[in-house]
Amino acid sequence: MTGARRLLVLSDGHPYEAAPFADLLASFDGWTVTHRIHPEAEEAVAAGAAREADAILFYDMPGYEFGGGTMTSRVPSPAYRRAITGYFARGGGAVAMHHAIAGWAEWPEWADMLGGRFLYQPGTVGGARHLDSGYRHDVAYDAMVLDPGHPVTAGLPPRFALCDELYLAPRWGDVTPLLRADHVFVRENFYSAAQAVAGRMFSNADWPHPPGSDLIGWEKPVGAGRLVYLQPGDGPAAYANPHLRRLLRNALDHVAAALVA
Numbered sequence: 001m002t003g004a005r006r007l008l009v010l011s012d013g014h015p016y017e018a019a020p021f022a023d024l025l026a027s028f029d030g031w032t033v034t035h036r037i038h039p040e041a042e043e044a045v046a047a048g049a050a051r052e053a054d055a056i057l058f059y060d061m062p063g064y065e066f067g068g069g070t071m072t073s074r075v076p077s078p079a080y081r082r083a084i085t086g087y088f089a090r091g092g093g094a095v096a097m098h099h100a101i102a103g104w105a106e107w108p109e110w111a112d113m114l115g116g117r118f119l120y121q122p123g124t125v126g127g128a129r130h131l132d133s134g135y136r137h138d139v140a141y142d143a144m145v146l147d148p149g150h151p152v153t154a155g156l157p158p159r160f161a162l163c164d165e166l167y168l169a170p171r172w173g174d175v176t177p178l179l180r181a182d183h184v185f186v187r188e189n190f191y192s193a194a195q196a197v198a199g200r201m202f203s204n205a206d207w208p209h210p211p212g213s214d215l216i217g218w219e220k221p222v223g224a225g226r227l228v229y230l231q232p233g234d235g236p237a238a239y240a241n242p243h244l245r246r247l248l249r250n251a252l253d254h255v256a257a258a259l260v261a
Contacts, residue, residue, distance in 0.1 A: 005256055007031040008053035010045070012038040014061035014099040020236035021059070027245055028252065031055075038062045046079035050087040055256040057248075058100040059233070063107070064120070069198045071120055073105040081107065088113070088223030093255025095248065098233035101169065102133075113222045114229050116171035120193045126172030131209050134168030134190025141166070142182040143216065143232065143243070151254040152178055152219065152228055152247065160243040165234035166190075168212045179217030179230070179247075186211045217247075219254075226255050 009025060025033050034053075036044045038060055050056060065072045075081075088094075102118035104110040108125070111117040117125040118133045142159045159182070166183060168190040183189065192200075192207040216231035228251040232238050239245075 004030055004032040005054040006052055007033045007055050007057060007252065008045075008049055009033055009035040009057045010038070010041045010060040010062075011035065012041065012060055012062070013064060013103065016059070016234075017236055020239045024239040024245065024248075028249055031252065042076060042080050045083045046077050048083065050083050050092065053087075053092070055252050056087070056092070056094040057252065058094060058096040058103070059098065061099045061103045063104045066197060071197045075106040076104055081109075085109070085223070088225040088227075091224040093225045093257070094222075094227050095251045095255060096227060096229045097248070098165070098231060101167070101229065101231070112173070113220075113227060115173040115175050115218065115220050116169060116229065118167050118169040118193070120197055122194070126170055128170070128172075130170050131207065132192055132194035133170075134187065134204070134207075134209055134212075135165060135193055135196070136168075136190045137165045137234070138163060139166045139183060144180050144182055146177045146180055150176065150178060150219070151257075152217070152251045154250055155246055156243055156250075160241075162232055162238060162241060162244065164232050164238045166216070167231060168209060171213055171215060171218075173220060175215075175218035175220045177215055177218050178228070180214045181216045181231075183214060185214050228255055 063073050096114055101114055101116050111125055122131050140163045143162050144159045145153045145156055147153055168185050187204055187209040191202050191204050195203045219228045232244050
């Protein structure tokens with residue numbers, strides 16, 4: 001592959017600070033970035049934007065409406081679904097970052113592509129029934145590299161510090177583990193997403209969530225392509241972390257290689 005590669009970035013559906021995120025995108029040397037924001041992002045992908053991409057970065061959480069203590073969700077358009085599944089079927093690669101694991105609650109295939117789901121309400125995912133998921137902001141923890149020989153973790157120290165949001169959420173399927181968090185993933189260390197939707201922020205009362213996985217980064221095949229999920233990336237402190245920037249650059253290089261392998 002010669003010249004700048006083309007990165008399609010999808011965002012919105014979840015709040016984030018636009019200027020620091022733009023700085024993060026600008027740090028990806030060798031990439032020409034096209035940034036689409038929902039709802040226009042869904043329309044652009046449905047119209048063929050994914051066909052022009054060498055990699056996709058999902059930093060979006062589409063398909064929800066929140067308000068008045070309730071949440072509603074919807075499926076993406078048939079054209080969007082065909083475009084995404086077709087992209088991976090052709091060998092396309094993607095990185096899904098942070099809250100992308102919560103997107104499209106009414107499209108189960110999206111959760112299967114990622115190998116996990118953050119649930120705002122109790123539901124059945126991965127063939128099992130689960131309570132709503134947990135969140136915790138501003139957690140100071142160490143990310144620990146599980147596979148130092150993998151292209152995504154190349155050049156990273158064995159462990160590095162982050163201050164970021166963590167999730168207590170189910171994951172399933174065969175994946176290549178890349179990163180774990182040095183944090184205890186039990187209900188006492190998280191808050192209930194369903195209670196937050198209902199207006200009771202930072203509560204885990206009457207929420208008997210079982211312990212969960214500490215895996216925060218993995219790779220899995222999707223169609224003829226590959227997807228890397230990275231849970232870090234909630235806000236400016238994470239965007240500016242040099243190790244996270246290295247991790248993201250590595251991941252984008254790796255998933256793009258699927259198209260030319």
